[in-house]
Amino acid sequence: MIFRVLIFLFVMVPYLILAIPYQVPASRLGLPGWNGIPRIFHRIGAAFLGLKVTVLGKPVTGKPVLIVSNHISWTDIIAIGSVADLTFVAKKEVESWFFVGFMASLQRTLYVDRTRRSDAKRTTREMGQRMAAGGAVLLFAEGQSDIGTHVLPFRSALVGAAQHAMIEAGAKQVLIQPLTVAYTRLQGLPVSRNDRSLIAWIKSKSVKENIREILTGGIKEVTVAFGIPRPLAHGADRKAVTKQAENEVRRMLVALNRGMPLPELMG
Template sequence: MGTLRAVFILLVIGVVTPPLMVLQMIFLATGASAARTLPVWWHRFVCRMLGVRLTVEGKMSPARPLLIAANHVSWLDINVLASIAPLSFIAKSEVATWPVFGWLAKLQRSVFVDRSRRTRTRHVNNAIAGRLAAGDVMVLFAEGTSSDGNRVLPFRSALLGAAHELARLEDDDGKPAGRECSAAIHVQPVALIYTRLNGLPMGRQHRPIVAWHGDIDLGPHLWRLLQAGSIDVTVAFGEPIALVDSAGRKSVAVAAERSVRGMAQKTLAGRGATWGVADAAAGHLSATLPARAETG
């Protein structure tokens, strides 16, 4: 049954997606406003096909410029977050080379960061700055990698280092380009918590079905998840934190990490909307594992 389900999902998504990709290319080329909203509907369609049931706690801040700092569990995080509102992602450069996923990331106007080439830092900072100045909401997975889903890893303050430069856009020579953002960048912590599989508490033993981390190959992981069944996930929005200058990036990273971990613990302990107290009593408080010391 699981194999038939996986094949059916792949066939339907495979039929629907290519025409929408062409349409998105046209929207991007013509500057149509639909280029922002079409990905939202596509991600909602994918989540429905996968059986993802989403609960949103809190709301996205209306403040701009807005940078979302989220924990990272799976490739599915992108579909879940992007089904809520028009978003673009800050991704590692390797993603751009991935078949299909790389094309989809480009069509969603992702900004790709090559961490091995520091000479490109200003160029990337300016690209992100331009997007934020235009009102786009950017998503940064602040752990710098994906986790096993049982804990929130330390947020890397180095990944927020570029944010303070967004207050002034510069050209390739480092000179002011004439546009300015507001004095503070608003960093909003967002927690993704996968809670149930086929209606039952997911727990530590089943979370690897969703979590994609380490050296796990994407293909087998994708196939297993397609076979798995319905998945419940909570997306919790925390209070925005103002980042004014580079001196504050470490404190902002720590505060955002603390906020995300707290929201994860709250949901898994049954004080969120998706998990009852009885489940928490059964010993599924995996988010309460101690975190490593903040680095970066």
């Protein structure tokens, strides 16, 4: 815990003091380096939270891509953000969270109000614009977090809406890339089912309880596995495409939880 306090006081705080004055206008204007600053912040955050991140596969860069992922904990964002430049899609409530909302906005996070259908259309239009400009957008496709032992059904609505938005924005074809997040070891030992409740953000616990358990817990080894990207073309069956990505994420999660290799991602 002392090590984390030192990281916070002597690394994270000074970095924020130096980086935020540039990041605020850079993120709004798309100035050079705006996306590199958040990645460094996430890497510092990973050390602070005790996350040891391993990457398998490669994220698509320089092309329009929609990344669809499972979701276990808010620490997923730190782990993924430390290894890839992308835009997250988050629920509207996150924008009002103390400090978290401010930092998320600096990374140009897209917010969606799930209670308003018209707002979902606005979000997907913005997703399409980001991807048409050659950026990557990440969608936690389950719609909620889970304990990390299995994958909930992916929601195809935003995938389909994003598909239309991308076409409207000028990207005739984009890629869809499955991404799996797996917490595999805690303090060097395989993660048990009981351990997962100390990592995952489950509904029975408050935000404060979950944050306290993460900060006081041991080193958590997390694997971020980028699957093989596939075309998301105009006219493609969004439900079939979403189901295919869901199955791929599930297959990788089962393998990683069992300690099995993913040779197709190691070449």
